[in-house]
Amino acid sequence: MTLRLVILLFGLPLISFSQKPNQPNSSEILHRLEKINVLGSALYVAAHPDDENTRLITYLANERHFNTAYLSATRGDGGQNLIGPEIREALGVIRTQELLAARRTDGGKQYFSRANDFGYSKNPDETFNIWNKEEVLADFVKVFRMHKPDVVICRFPEDGRGGHGHHTASAILAHEAFNLAADPNAYPESAKEFGTWQPKRILFNTHRFFFERAGEEFHPENLLSEDLGGYNPLLGQSYTEIAALSRSMHKSQGFGSTGSRGEAQEYFYHVDGDSTTVDLMDGVNSTWSRIEGGKKVGAHIDNALLHFEAGKPQLIIPDLIKAYEELSQLEDGYWKSLKMEEIKSLIKDCAGLYLEVKANAESYVPGDELKLSIEAINRSDVEFDLFSVDIMGIQTFEVRQKLFDNRPLNMDKTYQIKEGMAYSQPYWLREKGTLGMYKVSNPQLISKPENDPSLQAVFTLKYGETYLDYKLPVVYKRNDPVEGEVYEPVVITPPVFVNLPDKVVVFANGEEKEVTVNVIAGKNGIDGKVELSLPDGWKSKPKKSKFSLENKGEQASFTFVVTPPASQSEGTMGAVATIGAQSYNYELQKIEYDHIPTQTLMSKSEARIVNVDIQKKGERIAYIPGAGDDIPASLEQVGYQVSLIEAVDIKAEELASYDAVILGIRAFNTQDALKFKNKELMTYVEEGGTLIVQYNTSHRLVTEEIAPYELKLSRDRVSVEDAEVRILKSDHPVLNQPNKITQKDFDNWTQERGLYFPNEWSPEFEAILSANDPGEPARDGGLLVAEYGKGYYIYTGYSWFRELPAGVPGAFRIFTNLISIGK
Incomplete structure (x- = not known):
């Protein structure tokens, strides 16, 4: 045949x-052979990379041998990055690859919807106001029909106990998709391509935490449970050990995990479909008898299992070929396509x-x-x-x-x-x-x-x-x-790239500024011209510059003097290279980390340009990096001299020459040296310095002594970016010198107002601003200022790490005032 x-x-x-091709050893080949004999499918659903339960995915894929996948609604673009400077889209690319690395480790597959992680939201209504719910639901239904899960498992409940609005939204969407995937009239495009599908049941993978959050007692005896702690001798690890390796792929989120051994119970709450108190897969026919003609295929796989020898895996190739040929004669469908690929891959490995x-x-x-x-x-x-x-x-x-x-x-x-x-x-x-x-x-x-x-x-x-x-x-x-x-x-790639090193260029008070464009050759021997595209009223000298690059990868830098209009203005600047009659406006960004494949991004070469009315006092700033942000470069945009100082090198006497010291986001969470060096910082303040501490989380502080006075962090945040900001201390220096701050300075903020505000503080602190999300009480702890000795200590949870790199004029004016206090 x-x-x-x-x-x-x-x-x-x-x-x-x-990735380098992986040649499985004999025990792995046997493990995969056992998987071919199982026709069951499971889908785990949540909102972000790192939400997934890697223990459960590992168990379902390797113990139960189910075709297991994780559907993440987003790519995690709105999170923070603990390993580098990439944020937003570039971070989403990193976290996508981290999920793929996790799935290569735990044996699952990976899907996404088109939803963008726009940042924290407090409820699903807010989430659906920003996501296009119909499109995301269509994507969920498509994945249900494509993957055809017998069982769907959600990480979060639909009642809000998951906290983040994206979390709750993912559970709501999963439940709706569960009820729509079998309807041919719902999203007919994917129904036509993949057919309809009805999973047997949908469950919520619950935990003691969710009950405690709701003020309820946790009664595991009333829940379906599964022990995921088994040991797999073919893989040489327990499922919890494999899961820890998978979890540790989420390095940009700091989720390195230590493996465990022994019993590991997970609990499940019935949401819809057939209920069971016996087993996750109760009632699922996972044998070859589930498809017509499948028993003959299964018989050949059984023979392969019978004939398997670790030292001679090629001996089962005739049995696998017979199974492959028998399967090819069956009617086309999901299991035929999937199992033919699995058998074919195993033949390759056995040989x-x-x-x-x-x-x-x-x-x-x-x-x-x-x-x-x-x-x-x-x-x-x-x-x-x-x-x-x-x-x-x-x-x-x-x-x-x-x-x-x-x-x-x-x-x-x-x-x-x-x-x-x-x-x-x-x-x-x-x-x-x-x-x-x-x-x-x-x-x-x-x-x-x-x-x-x-x-x-x-x-x-x-x-x-x-x-x-x-x-x-x-x-x-x-x-x-x-x-x-x-x-x-x-x-x-295109033949040429035009990189703008600064993604935001801030012009202070109409002063002209030099802008650099880096032209990079994508091939040998290119000649052309490079220029800036500017909004109306902005000018550049020269208009164009000629370039000639002999070798691929060669780079040349060109400087343009840009003059803004007289009035405050903002817009988009682009760089364009012309070769002959063809123009190119792509920039090159390579993302290189050891745990993921190299990623090459080629987005439009654009930068935000802002002409802002701003005054400042002081010149020199010491910046202590935290979890990674672009604030130092943003401050240099308005003329500050910024020195990066590692936490371990902090000395009060050396800091005395700086006009202000700023701690990067989550510095007290990520810099172990601050448990000792915090005293040096407080000495610097006491002797007349200004210390600005940006947001930290209360979880995993390296020291509780983050301030000279009592200060208690909370999870309070204001996630609506245009939430009203009320001025509590209109006469305070940080709102008046050197820039007069008004309500206009809170316009056009991006992603959120702030996060992890303190909710308790000593009377030495003055609360300057107040804000809150709709329906919530006022959050006054976003900007706290206290005099300490001769200097000033400032704690701020407002999201400067998002606003300054985004070129928000008012954020620059306020932050400059923080630096300038007492001068």
């Missing part, structure tokens, strides 16, 4: 296209097949020459022929050569990258979205965790009369003197 397959996207295993297409560079421009090295080797005595290789979208060529045991077959090919190929920008960032939603015009991409590889190849192997297709990414790899073999994704 001759057999050719169309590879379905949703049937592919979750393998990041820039020790290594298939690779390697490019000679990590990036290409449309029209470039592409040199490929192709390798195929069969490391078993099973007879395979390499029938053909398809470099997708470029050329298919027949090979028709036997792959002899441990004798590599190597070929070199040269092609040209097609004109018009799409650049490798993450698909959800290609178009401009809204505050709450990413715009994705291609419905085929919605729910996918990341782009398909820019270049792919399909190896077609022949075993007897059976053809097996293996789709693989074209990779670039290099040898690092320390790391050895390093894989990187191949990307398609």
Whole structure:
């Protein structure tokens, strides 16, 4: 029988296209063989990266062998970054890759909706006012129909006990999708593509915490429970140990986790569908008998299990081929597609097949020459022929050569990258979205965790009369003197990039300023002109500058003197490079961390420009970094000299020469040295200095002594960015010198007003401002000022770390006043 397959996207295993190929050992092969014999599916649902229960995903994927996935409503763009400076969209890219790294660890798959993590919200109504609920619900329904879960499990309840409005919204959406996925009239586009689906039940993965938050007693005996603490001898770890490794992939959130051993109970509350007190999967037929004709397939898998030998995994290939052929004759459907991919992948692993297409560079421009090295080797005595290789979208060529045991077959090919190929920008960032939603015009991409590889190849192997297709990414790899073999994704880029180093440029009082544009060559030998695009009333000298770059990767910097209009003004500045008749306005950003593949972002080259009426006193600032923010660069924009000082190096006598000392966000959470150096800071204040402490969380403070007087942090926050801010002390210096602060200075704030305000403080502090979200009491602890000795101590929970990098004029004026106090 001759057999050719169309590879379905949703049937592919979750393998990041820039990771080094993993060759499983025999125990892992046996583990995967056992999984092929299970036809069950589960979906975990929550709001953000790091919300998922990795213990449960690990258990369901590896003990129960269910096809398990996590649906995260967002990519976590609104969080903080503990490992670097990336925020917003770039942070969302990092957290997407951290989730994929977590799933590679725990064995799950990953989906997303188009919802954007716009920041904290306190209830689902606020969330749905910013998300497009219909679009997000459509995405949830699509994932339900595509993944076809027998059981859906939510991390959060629908009643608000999950705290964050996104959390509650994710549970509401999951429940609605549970009831809509079976209706062909609801979101018919995904019904047509994937068919309808009705999960058997939906559960809430509850915890003692949720009961305590509601003021209720926790009675686990009344709940469905499951012990997730089992040990898997084939994997050599307990599920809780694997889960800790998975959880630790969320490094940007600081969620490194230590593994545990022994019993680990999880509890579940019935939400809808069939109820059970027996087992999560009670009533789910997970055997081959669930599909018509499946028993014959299952019989061959049983034979493979019977014949398996750890030292000779290739012995089961005939059984797997028979199962594959038998399955190919069944009616098309979800389980057929999924299991054919699993069987085919296992055949490859049992034979020790290594298939690779390697490019000679990590990036290409449309029209470039592409040199490929192709390798195929069969490391078993099973007879395979390499029938053909398809470099997708470029050329298919027949090979028709036997792959002899441990004798590599190597070929070199040269092609040209097609004109018009799409650049490798993450698909959800290609178009401009809204505050709450990413715009994705291609419905085929919605729910996918990341782009398909820019270049792919399909190896077609022949075993007897059976053809097996293996789709693989074209990779670039290099040898690092320390790391050895390093894989990187191949990307398609424009021929030139124009980077604006400063994303916000602040002009004080109409003064002209130099703006730098870095022109980077995406290919060899480019010549052209670079210029700035400016709003009406703004001017630049020169108008254009010529560039000539000989080598790919070469960079040249150009300076333009920009003059703002006389009046206060703000807008968007862009950089544009022109080569011949073609213009390009992309900037290049590479994100490189050891725990995720290198990410290349190519967004529009734009910066916010602001001409603000601002006065300041003082010149020199010492900045003690915390969890990472861009405030130092923002302060330099308005003329301050900022010195970054590590917490361990703090000395009061050396700080005395600075006009102010500022602690970065969450410094008292992240800098261990502050448990000792806080005394040096207080001495600096006592002797006449100004200390500004930005927000910290009460959880995991390195010391309780964060202020010279009693100060108690809370979880109070004002999440509505345009919530009214009331002035409590209109005559206080921080509202009058050197800038007179008015209500206008609180206009156009972004994402939120502030977070983790203190709710108790000693009488030495003066509360300057008050704000609150709708329906909540006043939160007066966002800006507290106290005199201490000869100096001033300021604690502020207002979100300067968002407002200053966003170029909010009023935020600059207020923050300058904080620095200027007492001068």
